């Protein structure tokens with residue numbers, strides 16, 4: 315085997331180790347996303363409940379303004395009644411007074427209903443707040459374990475990367491470039507020996523002339539059957 319090929323195979327060993335580490339790191343993402351989703355569900359409900367309180371509080375303020383306005387109408391109708399000068403005027407004033415009292419009652423009922431909803435919502439918010447705290451506390455250990463795991467894998471990747479780069483320096487640039495193009499697409503073993511007259515990955519036969527030139531120069535040739543890079547073995 316040509317020494318350049320030998321050096322390239324050493325780089326490939328490191329690359330395969332790196333793929334495994336990268337896959338391990340990527341496998342943490344769905345676990346973190348699952349935690350996020352669980353927490354986000356409760357946090358979203360809490361946000362919506364808090365927003366509902368704000369809008370009900372604004373409706374309650376408006377309802378109170380209507381109560382005050384209706385009470386002012388009662389006061390005015392009362393004064394009207396006290397200053398009547400004829401039975402006819404007295405009847406009209408009583409009708410007016412009773413009508414405005416009914417309006418006060420109605421607007422007060424309205425306001426109380428809104429206040430009732432606000433109380434329910436506040437209760438709901440308190441429940442959701444403790445549910446959120448519960449989720450966060452329960453997740454804390456898992457999250458910190460995942461974080462530790464992530465940092466440790468990232469450290470291993472950095473180390474493996476440095477080792478790989480060091481070995482890659484010994485491989486001629488054109489060979490490395492050819493290899494990188496294939497491996498980045500495959501993300502798995504991508505350099506194979508010839509087995510007899512064929513590709514050892516897929517058994518496609520390689521023409522005699524190409525095999526002879528591979529053996530003479532140590533050059534890598536791409537298999538037309540499966541796209542891996544082939545070298546003359548032994």
Ligand SMILES: [Zn+2]
Pocket residue numbers: 513514515516517518537538539540541542
């Ligand atoms: Zn092949």
